Amino acid sequence: MDHDLTDENVYDAVRAHQWARMSRRGLLRGSAVLGAGLAAGAAASPARAAGPIAKPLPPEWFVSHGTNAEMRWESVRTRDFLTPAERFFVRNHTATPEIDAAAYRLRVWGSGLRGAPGPGEAVEFGYDDLRSLRAETVTAAIECTGNARSFFTGQQGQTVSGTPWKLGAIGVGRWRGVPLATVLRRAGIAPEAVDVLPSGLDAEYVDKGVAKGRVRRPLPVAKALQDVLLAYELNGRPLPPDHGFPVRVVVPGWAGIASIKWVGDIQVAAEPLFSPWNTEYYRLFGAQYPPEGSEPITRQNVKSAFELGWNAEIRAGRRVELTGRSWSGGGPVRRVEVSVDGGASWRPARLERAHARYAWQRWSHVWESPAKGAHELLARAVDETGARQPETVPHNTFGYLFGAVVRHPVTVV
Numbered sequence: 298m299d300h301d302l303t304d305e306n307v308y309d310a311v312r313a314h315q316w317a318r319m320s321r322r323g324l325l326r327g328s329a330v331l332g333a334g335l336a337a338g339a340a341a342s343p344a345r346a347a348g349p350i351a352k353p354l355p356p357e358w359f360v361s362h363g364t365n366a367e368m369r370w371e372s373v374r375t376r377d378f379l380t381p382a383e384r385f386f387v388r389n390h391t392a393t394p395e396i397d398a399a400a401y402r403l404r405v406w407g408s409g410l411r412g413a414p415g416p417g418e419a420v421e422f423g424y425d426d427l428r429s430l431r432a433e434t435v436t437a438a439i440e441c442t443g444n445a446r447s448f449f450t451g452q453q454g455q456t457v458s459g460t461p462w463k464l465g466a467i468g469v470g471r472w473r474g475v476p477l478a479t480v481l482r483r484a485g486i487a488p489e490a491v492d493v494l495p496s497g498l499d500a501e502y503v504d505k506g507v508a509k510g511r512v513r514r515p516l517p518v519a520k521a522l523q524d525v526l527l528a529y530e531l532n533g534r535p536l537p538p539d540h541g542f543p544v545r546v547v548v549p550g551w552a553g554i555a556s557i558k559w560v561g562d563i564q565v566a567a568e569p570l571f572s573p574w575n576t577e578y579y580r581l582f583g584a585q586y587p588p589e590g591s592e593p594i595t596r597q598n599v600k601s602a603f604e605l606g607w608n609a610e611i612r613a614g615r616r617v618e619l620t621g622r623s624w625s626g627g628g629p630v631r632r633v634e635v636s637v638d639g640g641a642s643w644r645p646a647r648l649e650r651a652h653a654r655y656a657w658q659r660w661s662h663v664w665e666s667p668a669k670g671a672h673e674l675l676a677r678a679v680d681e682t683g684a685r686q687p688e689t690v691p692h693n694t695f696g697y698l699f700g701a702v703v704r705h706p707v708t709v710v
């Protein structure tokens with residue numbers, strides 16, 4: 298079979314299928330394909346079909362995209378500000394590994410530490426070591442940079458590669474853990490340090506037949522020392538396997554890829570670091586960008602979503618309270634406007650009380666008398682820096698950062 302594995306979406310689907318076949322034949326146990334770990338799903342609950350994602354994915358909560366799963370906006374409970382862990386979207390380059398917290402070690406090394414320890418001389422922290430350090434909590438969104446990618450095609454008629462997310466590749470969690478700054482200081486970060494490179498313990502990523510190594514992406518020391526967490530709890534419970542158990546990085550406001558799950562290793566360097574995740578991926582490529590791509594993407598842009606299904610049916614003849622959320626990596630959302638007539642006229646939405654710095658803003662809008670038939674609902678937001686959602690966005694081949702206003706179809710019956 299010849300699949301185009303250069304297409305991330307095809308790649309994910311092919312791997313998910315191979316995974317299912319191999320686990321049926323019992324080939325996964327003890328096999329090398331998984332690198333560090335086995336699928337938690339396979340080990341934890343043999344009755345359930347094994348997959349690259351450990352937790353159950355009820356179709357009323359998730360749209361499955363191979364190794365990834367998208368949250369359905371119609372399943373969001375308006376009263377829940379936080380996304381419950383069971384409903385949080387999953388973005389896995391390969392598969393969720395099973396990691397034993399008792400054996401877990403975080404290894405910190407590199408030329409940016411005093412004494413420049415090599416990878417073999419790393420400063421090590423166990424799970425209990427990390428948990429014994431003073432903890433901090435941050436309420437923050439994690440959003441995939443490809444969130445809303447499908448609208449490049451759906452609204453702009455453009456071809457892009459990657460998982461065809463609608464708007465559900467985002468969740469907001471209350472993350473608790475130790476500040477990365479604390480761990481870097483204990484490890485002996487030197488004034489010369491410029492970049493920090495966390496890598497995951499999940500299997501190595503293979504793209505177009507080329508091994509890319511562990512999922513990893515550098516961060517500048519300035520951000521690493523500012524507000525990054527090594528989180529071991531999500532919403533008051535230990536991290537679930539799919540979201541990075543035992544420990545993940547949480548980089549508030551930044552592209553989801555920065556928040557490395559199952560972090561096992563942090564290189565601290567006195568010179569800039571690179572990985573495919575800031576050279577080949579997570580830059581904007583295309584006719585409007587330089588051949589080597591844009592600068593690496595860091596911050597997430599402004600987006601808005603209705604808490605409604607795609608092509609939702611709405612009952613005619615009564616007022617309807619439309620609810621939704623808007624968010625931005627740049628700062629709090631200050632204004633949201635809603636259009637119920639395909640963008641011809643706009644009304645300010647009612648904002649719920651102000652949200653945490655890195656989370657979303659909930660809002661509502663009453664649609665007084667929806668007439669029978671097909672409609673397009675639109676919502677657009679402005680954040681505190683003045684960044685707003687445009688009508689269209691320039692194309693990029695990977696379909697990152699679709700921040701244009703989404704036209705959400707509904708039918709009033």
Ligand SMILES: Nc1nc2c(c(=O)[nH]1)N[C@H]1C(S)=C(S)[C@@H](COP(=O)(O)O)O[C@H]1N2
Pocket residue numbers: 385386387388389390391439440441442468496497498499512539540541552553554555556557558559560
């Ligand atoms: N080790 C590791 N970390 C990872 C990934 C991964 O595949 N492996 N995916 C990244 C991407 S692209 C995103 S968007 C977020 C998704 O986090 P979630 O699955 O907890 O929602 O994790 C990031 N961290």
Ligand SMILES: [Mo]
Pocket residue numbers: 388440441442443553554
């Ligand atoms: Mo992502």
